[in-house]
Amino acid sequence: MHLLAPLLLLTAYLPTGYTAPSKWIHPGVMISQSQLDFVKNKVNSGQQPWSDAYNAMLGDKTMTPEHKPSPHTIVECGPYSDPDVGCKVERDDSLAAYGSALAWAIGGDKAHANHAIQIMDAYASTIQGHNNSNARLQAGWVGSVWARAGELIRYTDAGWDEDAIERFGKMLSNVYMPLTVNGTDQNVANWELAMNEAAIGMAVFLEDSASYNRAMELFKARVPATIYMKSDGDYPVAARGQSSDPDAIIDWWFGQSVFKENGQSQELCRDLEHTGYSFASISHVAETARIQEDDLYKTDIGTRLRYGLGFQSQFSNGKEIPDWVCDGHLNLTLGPVTEVGYNALSFRMGFDMPETKKWTLKERPVGTNGLFVAFETLTHAENPA
Ligand SMILES: *[C@@H]1O[C@H](CO)[C@@H](O)[C@H](O)[C@H]1NC(C)=O
Ligand SMILES: *[C@@H]1O[C@H](CO)[C@@H](O)[C@H](O)[C@H]1NC(C)=O
Ligand SMILES: *[C@@H]1O[C@H](CO)[C@@H](O)[C@H](O)[C@H]1NC(C)=O
Numbered sequence: 001m002h003l004l005a006p007l008l009l010l011t012a013y014l015p016t017g018y019t020a021p022s023k024w025i026h027p028g029v030m031i032s033q034s035q036l037d038f039v040k041n042k043v044n045s046g047q048q049p050w051s052d053a054y055n056a057m058l059g060d061k062t063m064t065p066e067h068k069p070s071p072h073t074i075v076e077c078g079p080y081s082d083p084d085v086g087c088k089v090e091r092d093d094s095l096a097a098y099g100s101a102l103a104w105a106i107g108g109d110k111a112h113a114n115h116a117i118q119i120m121d122a123y124a125s126t127i128q129g130h131n132n133s134n135a136r137l138q139a140g141w142v143g144s145v146w147a148r149a150g151e152l153i154r155y156t157d158a159g160w161d162e163d164a165i166e167r168f169g170k171m172l173s174n175v176y177m178p179l180t181v182n183g184t185d186q187n188v189a190n191w192e193l194a195m196n197e198a199a200i201g202m203a204v205f206l207e208d209s210a211s212y213n214r215a216m217e218l219f220k221a222r223v224p225a226t227i228y229m230k231s232d233g234d235y236p237v238a239a240r241g242q243s244s245d246p247d248a249i250i251d252w253w254f255g256q257s258v259f260k261e262n263g264q265s266q267e268l269c270r271d272l273e274h275t276g277y278s279f280a281s282i283s284h285v286a287e288t289a290r291i292q293e294d295d296l297y298k299t300d301i302g303t304r305l306r307y308g309l310g311f312q313s314q315f316s317n318g319k320e321i322p323d324w325v326c327d328g329h330l331n332l333t334l335g336p337v338t339e340v341g342y343n344a345l346s347f348r349m350g351f352d353m354p355e356t357k358k359w360t361l362k363e364r365p366v367g368t369n370g371l372f373v374a375f376e377t378l379t380h381a382e383n384p385a
Contacts (some may be wrong), residue, residue, distance in 0.1 A: 002051070003241065004064075004284045005191065005384045006104070011142075016084045017213055017216075017217040018212070018213040018216040018220070019293075020203075020209035020210075020212040020213050020216075021084050021292045021293060024204060024207050025291050025293070026151065026155040026204075026291065027151045027152050027154075027155040027156070027293055028151065028204050028288065028291045028292055028341075029147045029148045029151040029152075029201040029204050029288050029290075030148050030201070030284050030287045030288055030291075030379075031148070031152070031287070031380075032291045032385065033155075034038065034243045035379065035380075035383050035385040036106065036152075037107055037385070038106050038383050038384065038385045039264050039378060039379060040105075040106050040384065042262050043378075044107055044109070045365065046070075046200075048348050048383050049365050049377050049382075050377070050378055050381065051147075052364075052365050053364070053365035053375065053377040053381070054103075054106060054365075054378055055105070056365050056367060057099050057102065057103065057367070057375050057378060058107075058186045058267075060096075060099060060367065061188035062092055062093075062095065062096035062099070062102060063099050063100060063112075064115075065102065065111055065114070065115050067096055067115070068291075069118065069119040069122040069123065069125045070086070070087060070089045070093065070094075070125065071086070071090070071093070071122050071126035071127050072089075072090070072126070073126060073127065073128050073130060073132060074086075074088030074127075074129050074130070075090050075127065075129070075130045075131075075133055075138065076130070076131050076132045076135075077088055077130060077131075077132050077133075077134035077137075077138040077151070078132045078134060079133050079134060081134075082249075083132065085299065087134070087138055088111070088370075090123075090127075090138070090140055090142050090251075091138075091141060091145075091370065091371055091372075092235050093122075094101065094119075094123075094141075094142045094145040094146050094149065094372050095121050095145055095368050095370075095372075096115070096116075096119055096144070096361030097115075097119040097120050097146070097149040098113040098114045098116075098145050098148050098240050098374055098375075099150040099368075099374065099375060100112045100113070100116035100119070100149075101113070101148070101152035101153050101158075101288070102118040102152065102375060102379065104116065104152075104153070104156065104158060106378075107158045108311035109161075111175075113153060113156075113158035113159065113160075114159075115297055116149055116153050116158070117153060117158065117159075117160050117164065118154070119149075119323060120149060120150060120164075120168050121145075121158075121164050121167070121168070123168075123171060124164070124167040124168040124170070124171040125167060125272070127171060128175065128181060129175055129258050130175070130197065131140075131377060135179060136179045136180065136184060136191070136195060137191050137194060138178035138194075138197060139175075139176045139182050140178050140179075140191070140194030140195040140196075140197065140198045140372075141194055141198070141249055141372040142176065142198075142369045142372070143172065143176035143177070143179075143180055143198030143199070143202055144194065144197045144198040144201050144281075144372045145372050145374070146168075146171075146172060146202070146264065147172070147198065147202045147204065147205050148200030148201060150168055150169075150172070150256035150259075151201075151204065152167075152192075152285065152307070154205070159367075160197050160254055164219075164313050167355075169206055171204065172202045172205060172206060173202070173208070173224070176198060176202060177199060177203075177206075179195070180195040180196075180198040180199040180215070180317075180379075181195075181199040181211045181215055182214065182218070183199075183212055183215070183218040183219075183222070183238065183240075185198055185241030185242070186241070187268070188267055188274065189222065189225065189226040189239070189265075189266045189267060190267060190274050190277035190278045190281070192218065192222050192239075193219070193222055193223075193226065193277070193278050193281035193282060193285075194277065194372065195215075195375050196215045196218055196219035196222065196279040196281065196285060197284050197285050197372075199212075199214070199215035200212060200215045200216060200219065200285055200288055200289075201213055201284075201288060203215065204288060204292065213331065216241070216285075216289075219285055221239075221240060222239060222300065223280065223282055223301050223304055223305075224236075224237040224300070224304065225237045225239035225240075225242070225266065226239075226265060226266050226278050226282070226304075226308075227263060227264070227265050227266075227278075227282075227304040227305070227307065227308040228261075228262070228263070228264040228265070229263075229303070230259075230260070230261070230262055230305040231327055232259075232380060234246075234259060235249045235259055236249060236253065236259060236264075236280075237253075239252075247357055252266070253266055253268075253269065253366060254267065254268070254326075255269050255271045255326070255327075255342075256268065256269050256326060257344045258324040258325075260324070261311060262307040262311070263304070263306075263307030263308045263309070263310055263311030263312070264310060264311060264325075265278065265279075265308050265311065266278070268312065268325070268326060268330070268345065269277060269325075269326035269330075270331070271330070271331030271332075272312060272315065272316055272330060272331060272332050272333050272335075273307050273331070273334070273335050275312055275334070276312070276335045276337040277335075277336040277337070277369075277371070277373075278308075279305065279308055279309060279312070279334075279338070279341060280300065280337040280369075280372070280373045281338070282304075282305050282308075282341070283305060283340040283341035283344065284340065286301060286340075286341075286344065287340055287344065287380075290303075290344070297344045297345060297349065298349075301349045302344070302349075305341050305345065306341070306351055306353065307347045309338055309341050309353065309355075309356040310353055310354075310355045310356050311333055313334060313338065313355040313356045313358065313360075314355040315330055315332065316332060316333045316334040316359050317355055317358050317359055317362070319355075334359060335363075335369050335373070336367065336368075336369055336373055337373055337376075338356050338360045338363070338378065339361055339366060339376035339377055339379075339380045340376055340379075340380045341356070341357045341358055341383065342360045343380045343381065343383055344360075345383050347383075347384070348384060354356075357383075363377075364381070365377040365378065365381075
């Protein structure tokens, strides 16, 4: 008794969780300077698939300077887009800012930088909040994209003035961070992962270690509850706030009751598209973490992502769905979400990923999913940096 008591006391004070970088790397949200330099070189010399991907991006109608941002003061996002007061337009505007930031960083035309700045400044001086049931998911999607766009423009000599950068930072920390930093213990995996991604990306922009650590802890706990590995046992890991009772797990996994292959994913029996959102966020976070010098691809997270991509891609590729998977019925398809993870795990790290490769090549060049996945053939196809 007397010997144990001090030990218990001690464990209560042991630090848990994550340690943010001691020195932040910029640009450092999903794409680094060396990755950008690689793409720039490929596009400038007209090589594929980057060149076609770049031209396809420039062809997006939101990419022209005539596209004007339409920020709302309060963005109201209800379930299944009802009501939609400023939600779709907020997503389109953030994607336009990111695309324009990429176009500037790669092609060097100042008009694109100015367009990105115009959009970001318009939101920073208008938006005050989000409400209704999808507010946090919307903040997750849009916050993720703002962080990428802001980071690129800020660190590429685009001429964004200090006051505007400060207002944009305040928007991230006052409007988007509170809705995302603590994730959610409800709903489905893609929700919390999008929130984690947003909080982590914004924390890099803001150099906010506390938010980075908090979101990273939640992320590291959420990934194992999203992608099953046989080593987890007969049933998947329960998410925070979820019961680990088998019936509850099956319910949470949309009726899937058989767990026997690495990479089965939580939303598969809902549809492949939402399953894909989770893979996108997992790979985006891993990419940011790697730039910030913690290579999560080399951990259990990378292993789960690799098996998850493979397991899901095979069905997207048209393989017959066995009866034990979602009773033999799936809503296809995965969408443009595999480039980043495929590049990291197969192209850079050398793992054989034939199904993921097949799906990735088939989808090239990928544009956006209209939410938070954008232009990833351009940024991450065969990118060794
Ligand atoms: C969201 O905010 C708007 C603007 O203030 C308001 O009209 C609307 O009722 C709010 N919706 C919810 C669900 O709170
Ligand atoms: C997030 O959770 C922490 C710990 O429970 C709490 O202190 C903080 O106020 C929360 N932040 C927000 C924005 O809800
Ligand atoms: C597929 O999507 C439809 C419409 O969203 C839904 O009703 C259905 O339950 C989903 N799952 C399957 C396996 O069809």
